[in-house]
Structures are given as C-alpha cells and as structure tokens.
Amino acid sequence: MPLLPKAPPATVVMSAEGYRIATYDHPAEPDAPVVLAVHGFSSSAYANWQATGWVRELARAGYRVISFDQRGHGASDKPHDPGAYTMEALVADAEAVIETYLLDEVTWVGYSLGARVGWHAAMELPHRITRAVLGAIPDGDPLTRFRVDEARAFLASGTPVDDRLTQAYLKLASGIRGNDLEALVSLVEGMRGGAQPDPAKPPTQPLLFATGSEDRILDASKALAAACQAGEFYEIPGRNHFNAPTSRDFRTRALEFLAR
Numbered sequence: 001m002p003l004l005p006k007a008p009p010a011t012v013v014m015s016a017e018g019y020r021i022a023t024y025d026h027p028a029e030p031d032a033p034v035v036l037a038v039h040g041f042s043s044s045a046y047a048n049w050q051a052t053g054w055v056r057e058l059a060r061a062g063y064r065v066i067s068f069d070q071r072g073h074g075a076s077d078k079p080h081d082p083g084a085y086t087m088e089a090l091v092a093d094a095e096a097v098i099e100t101y102l103l104d105e106v107t108w109v110g111y112s113l114g115a116r117v118g119w120h121a122a123m124e125l126p127h128r129i130t131r132a133v134l135g136a137i138p139d140g141d142p143l144t145r146f147r148v149d150e151a152r153a154f155l156a157s158g159t160p161v162d163d164r165l166t167q168a169y170l171k172l173a174s175g176i177r178g179n180d181l182e183a184l185v186s187l188v189e190g191m192r193g194g195a196q197p198d199p200a201k202p203p204t205q206p207l208l209f210a211t212g213s214e215d216r217i218l219d220a221s222k223a224l225a226a227a228c229q230a231g232e233f234y235e236i237p238g239r240n241h242f243n244a245p246t247s248r249d250f251r252t253r254a255l256e257f258l259a260r
Helices: 045-050 054-060 087-100 113-124 148-157 164-174 181-191 218-226 248-258
Strands: 011-014 020-026 034-038 064-068 106-111 129-135 207-212 231-236
Touching: 011 087, 020 045, 020 087, 034 045, 034 054, 034 087, 034 113, 045 054, 045 064, 054 064, 054 248, 064 087, 087 113, 106 113, 113 129, 129 248, 148 164, 148 181, 164 181, 207 218, 207 248, 218 231, 231 248
Parallel strands: 034 064, 034 106, 106 129, 129 207, 207 231
Antiparallel strands: 011 020, 020 064
C-alpha cells in the first residue's frame, strides 16, 4: 500500500506567453468554496499540499482544492530565460488558472514563494481573492543574497559554491525529483530586485500570516502581519522554513481561520 496519496491527473492551463501550467482539481461538492493552493520555491503542488495532508484536511472541511505548479516547477513548463520570471508573470499565471476554471471567488493558501505571489495577487485581484493564508512570507527581498554567478558556475562546470545560502538553495532544489536547476536559478535571477510586499500598501482582505518558530524570517513575518489592518499572525511551534508545511498545528490554525 503506498504511503503517499496518488497525484491527480494534471489539466493544462496556458499562460499569456504560451507556457503550460499544470493544474490539479481535487473533487468536492458542486458548490464547495474553492481554495487555490500555491506552493513554494523548488517545490510543487503535490509536494507542498497533497503529500503533507493539506488537500485531505481541506477536503474533509468541505473545500474544493485547486492547486497548480508554478512556472519553473513540477509538471509546468520550465523556461530558462530569467525574463520569464517576474512577479507580474506569476500573478498572471494564477489569474489564468482562476479564469480558466471559471471561478468567481477563491481563498488563497500559499507558502513561501506562493505566499509572496499571494500578497500581490490579493492586491491585483481583490474581487477574486476573498482571504488568504500566507505562510513564511517576510518583508523585503529574500533573494538578494543568492549568488547567481556561483550557481551558474556550478551548473556549467561543477565549480564548488562557497556561499552557504546559495548552497542551501541548490541542495534543496536538487533533492526534489524532476526539478530543473537551471530554470530555478533563472527564477531567482528574474525575480530578484522585483516587486516586494509593501507594508505601507497592504491588501485589505483578511490575512493569516504563519511562520515557524525556528524560521529566521519570523520577526520579519510578524512585522508584515502587523502592517495589515485585517492581518493576524500565528507562530508555528517547533518548525523551520522547510518543514512548516507538514505541521498539523499550522493546518488546524489555517482551517479555523478559513471557517470564519
């Protein structure tokens, strides 16, 4: 008997530029409220949401879950052009998913990169996104320390990477089957220095921020939550940036927030 649930078949949604975005519609009652689940950097819809129990728990609570692999990830197209990776493009991909599925309103549940996209999507699509759970999102740009030059040299010739943060990103990305390291480095390069969450202009929807107690961005996440009039914060006990999505406490708190 398999230990992990089987991934549902993917339905392709086309981006504005013609990239294929793999989406997954998890069965629910016809009128069930929709949760749009958006994964983090170097992860996938399956790894972030289905293998960790989120899809199961959301379905039990009466939600229809639609998830998708962001460009550069999972079964979606993985362009190697850094210009293909901007915040505007990632938000547009999410909007294409919402429109293709003919969804009037969704609740956004995002983690890390998916939470950053969720912040901007909530700003751009306030008529579509009614509330959001934003896991492990700081203010500022967490990608500025990533050494693209060292990562490129490693991919090209195996030159050792000296920068510890860059090492960690590459190790994380290479440990997931099917990842395309060149596409993910291009994503970092393309998004670095781009649009960031602006505490002075936050979304107005109800927002639940949640970050692990062992995550280095904890204080920055709290500060971002405090800047939102309809924001609240939950500290995920005993979790860091990489294992917080598996936390039952996190899922329970998110479900309580969504049920209001």
